[in-house]
Amino acid sequence: MASGKKKPMVQFKGILKRFDKVVAVEKMDFDIEEGSLVTLLGPSGCGKTTLLRMVAGLEEPTEGDIFIKGKRVNDIPIHKRNLGMIFQNYALFPHKTIFDNVAFGLKYRDVSKDEITEKVTRALEMVRLPGVENRMPSQLSGGQQQRIAMARAIVIEPDVLLMDEPLSALDENLREAMRREVDNLQQILGVTTIFVTHDQREALSMSDKILVMKDGRKQQEGDPESVYNQPANHFVADFLGHSNFIAGEVVGVVDGHLNVRIETGDILLAENNGSFSKGDAVEMIVRAQRFDAFPKAEFEPVEGMNHFEGHIKDRSYMGGEVSYFIKLGADREIHIISMMRTRLYEIGEAVSVQVAPHHCYLIHRSES
Amino acid sequence: MKHFSPGWTLIRIYTFLVYVFMFAPIVVVIVLAFNPKQFGIFPMEGVSLRWFIKLAQNESIIEAFRNSLILGSLTAVFSTGIGILAALAFIRFEFPGKNTFNTILLSPIMIPEVVLGVALLLFLRFLQQPKSFVLLLIGHVVLTLPYVLLIVQARLVGIKKEYEEAAKTLGANAFQTFRDVTFPLLLPAILAGALFAFTISFDDITATLFWATAQNQTVPVKIFSMLRNSISPEINALGAVMILLTVTTPLLAGYLSRKFSKVRS
Numbered sequence A: 001m002a003s004g005k006k007k008p009m010v011q012f013k014g015i016l017k018r019f020d021k022v023v024a025v026e027k028m029d030f031d032i033e034e035g036s037l038v039t040l041l042g043p044s045g046c047g048k049t050t051l052l053r054m055v056a057g058l059e060e061p062t063e064g065d066i067f068i069k070g071k072r073v074n075d076i077p078i079h080k081r082n083l084g085m086i087f088q089n090y091a092l093f094p095h096k097t098i099f100d101n102v103a104f105g106l107k108y109r110d111v112s113k114d115e116i117t118e119k120v121t122r123a124l125e126m127v128r129l130p131g132v133e134n135r136m137p138s139q140l141s142g143g144q145q146q147r148i149a150m151a152r153a154i155v156i157e158p159d160v161l162l163m164d165e166p167l168s169a170l171d172e173n174l175r176e177a178m179r180r181e182v183d184n185l186q187q188i189l190g191v192t193t194i195f196v197t198h199d200q201r202e203a204l205s206m207s208d209k210i211l212v213m214k215d216g217r218k219q220q221e222g223d224p225e226s227v228y229n230q231p232a233n234h235f236v237a238d239f240l241g242h243s244n245f246i247a248g249e250v251v252g253v254v255d256g257h258l259n260v261r262i263e264t265g266d267i268l269l270a271e272n273n274g275s276f277s278k279g280d281a282v283e284m285i286v287r288a289q290r291f292d293a294f295p296k297a298e299f300e301p302v303e304g305m306n307h308f309e310g311h312i313k314d315r316s317y318m319g320g321e322v323s324y325f326i327k328l329g330a331d332r333e334i335h336i337i338s339m340m341r342t343r344l345y346e347i348g349e350a351v352s353v354q355v356a357p358h359h360c361y362l363i364h365r366s367e368s
Numbered sequence B: 001m002k003h004f005s006p007g008w009t010l011i012r013i014y015t016f017l018v019y020v021f022m023f024a025p026i027v028v029v030i031v032l033a034f035n036p037k038q039f040g041i042f043p044m045e046g047v048s049l050r051w052f053i054k055l056a057q058n059e060s061i062i063e064a065f066r067n068s069l070i071l072g073s074l075t076a077v078f079s080t081g082i083g084i085l086a087a088l089a090f091i092r093f094e095f096p097g098k099n100t101f102n103t104i105l106l107s108p109i110m111i112p113e114v115v116l117g118v119a120l121l122l123f124l125r126f127l128q129q130p131k132s133f134v135l136l137l138i139g140h141v142v143l144t145l146p147y148v149l150l151i152v153q154a155r156l157v158g159i160k161k162e163y164e165e166a167a168k169t170l171g172a173n174a175f176q177t178f179r180d181v182t183f184p185l186l187l188p189a190i191l192a193g194a195l196f197a198f199t200i201s202f203d204d205i206t207a208t209l210f211w212a213t214a215q216n217q218t219v220p221v222k223i224f225s226m227l228r229n230s231i232s233p234e235i236n237a238l239g240a241v242m243i244l245l246t247v248t249t250p251l252l253a254g255y256l257s258r259k260f261s262k263v264r265s
């Protein structure tokens, strides 16, 4: 989807938002391409909602400018911005029928009665809930209400669709289904969408681009793959997925590869993914899923791979996969998640762990 | 489960007596209103509408009724109007001195009515204005505003801000948002508030005694002055009418609002 050629639909330029003394969003510069789905991802209180509400006009930036379609909107009131907002708790008008709810935004636009009926019917079909026009919101389930909220937002053909954790009130299974539905709908309509979540799976599976935030600051922006595989710093690596962090020092540069001495004294190979030179203090990031564990007796080292020995300290069975904590040396522990292949390792069992150098991602330690 | 213990029996008797003390005088008033004789003696010798007819022919009582109705209605209108605006300001906006303002508006509940009655009169003296209907109206609005405010505020807190925000993002301006979303959701509280204001105004006596002039006596003031002369059975009839009114108004309002909401859903 992200072509990189399209013009920006929404632009933040030096956006800062302060509530009294709390800085909710700090000097944010960020572009959102037309037609893309961008997620704002970060822990609770990092300013995602605030950023989204500033696009909608529900909050005013303390400093900086917001542009929509190249036009500065700071002084344009909410009701003239032509945006569709979907709230976490749906916010369907409880005193209006589903028809009136969906038709709400059309009333204030120059749309004839017949056209309204037609558009509402079409919108309800799009969210796969035709024929509920005469019901009241309280007569629908949570998932259905969320779909109506979606219909209500898309029926006005907004320039940007804003969603603030729209799926978090739904149960696990429904959330998965709705996530795909939102994704589908967004692609069919091609509407620029800003999606707020603190659920990394939601972000990774839906987005064209992810903006990772912490304490109101941008940590990294990029497509899901690059954010996951090339985290900009410790926080991003820690927030997305299960990561191991191993402090070390670059002790040698061998064409393309780096030799890194880690805390235990072992020397590991890592891919040179940046400007590292001998003597740099680094932090090695390895995803828990990238390790392979073998029974120590059967293990045969492979040339060019990193390996260590340790024993299983703890394990938890998670259905298709197993999570192990493996003790290496005296006080270093790593977390690995491996697919269940043949059998579970027992606690205390000696194992050999292997990881490829290109899965050992380095960042400068000062960044962490 | 049935309780036959002495404790429960005592509680039952006690409860029964409380109700008797509360309602017996009212029942007596209503019953005596149909008494054909001048003096209320039981058993009554027949039933008659004599006192009601006399009441209907009493110009000054009709006048007091009209005053009370006009005053009550206007009080309800102004009190709810101001109450809605104040509640919106207090619940939806931030401004300096908000809590102080809120307390001031609610204070008439806590201040004895006598004090309030005298205070307003003194204020009027200070302004060198005569007593008038407008003064009475202002007084009643001050008296009833706290109730309206409390009811409307309580409801407004329950109406999530998101409804209004959703309406705005969908293209409704501030007024349209109020008209199409906030107001309809607030309506039950507004009706309840108006009803409260009307009823309180309709049977207020203490403060009204201070504020009313000879031209704009309300029903309770009238009754009070009639009682000073004699206990005429007319008063019983008047009491019956007042009871009928104060009981049926809320019931009617409740019925109408239920019917109203059914038509719409």
Ligand SMILES: Nc1ncnc2c1ncn2[C@@H]1O[C@H](COP(=O)(O)OP(=O)(O)OP(=O)(O)O)[C@@H](O)[C@H]1O
Residues within 6 Å of the ligand: A019, A020, A022, A023, A024, A042, A043, A044, A045, A046, A047, A048, A049, A050, A051, A198
């Ligand atoms: N109206 C407000 N008044 C004061 N502080 C606020 C207000 N709204 C947000 N904040 C503060 O701004 C910061 C960012 O809040 P925000 O709601 O944007 O976080 P969030 O990322 O959406 O978190 P969550 O995932 O919990 O929804 C928080 O520290 C919060 O306390």
Ligand SMILES: [Mg+2]
Residues within 6 Å of the ligand: A048, A049, A050, A164
């Ligand atoms: Mg939030």
